[in-house]
Amino acid sequence: MTLQGGNRNVKNLPMNNGHREWSHGLCDCCDDAETCIVSWFCPCIVYAQNKRRLEYLERNGVPDPEHGGDACSGDCCLHLTITGCCGLGWLLQIPPRSSVRNRYHIEGSTCGDCCAILLCSPCALTQESREIGLEENSIQVTRV
Template identity: 55%
Template sequence: MPTVGMQIGGNRNAANKPLDSNGKREWSNGLCGCFSACGTCCYAFWCPCIVHGKNKQRLRHLAEQNSPDPEGGSCCSGSCWAHCLLTGCVGAGFILQCLNRGEVRSRYGIEGGSCGDFCSSCCCAPCDLTQVSREIELEEKSFGQRY
């Protein structure tokens, strides 16, 4: 049975970032650190809807199943199609990214707010998608499985 302070599942601060007085921390990887994950960054640049859909599905699986998604996220999920339609029709796929970024910040106790989420998602969508993907990946790897 879980006790107070015991963490169930993966490590949500796998990079051991220090917490501030509010119990919040910084992102494990900087927004411009997307280039150190070049494959994901390129994928996010050319196919942002797929990366968004995978991020969303991986995050959902961690939240609901308390384990990494064994498929690594589907490339044809509803979230992917919603992003694709919003981006293709009105150029507003970043709105979904902004919402997902807020969910990730909440799950991992990362400092920030809606304005920063909006600016990151709107002004540098590929870097935003990569940063979110890498944060999720750290928790997935903390389960001791390779993803």
């Protein structure tokens, strides 16, 4: 079995000083209606799935065969608990968003990540999911 693909700039966006824009705008979240809806009503699920998908890609170089796993993972429960107790679940979303931005050489900063999450957390989660999905879809596993 060999791997082909793994393009981290599937849309071939122009690079500026080694960085590029997001493949999808923050307000384009409705283009992935399913993820967007889940992000609005159960952000803990999308947070946990994005985190797992990204970690799996980084560790194995191939997409997570479970596409982020079960809805009730430890990361999901942690996000839900912190959000329910003190409304600070958004803080957990900063490191994974920064990891996505760094992995795909996307322009921005931690301050910008915080602003995107605070202004529209569901849109930010959907944007991250779509960016990870582009790489996952570009990887082709062929049998030798």
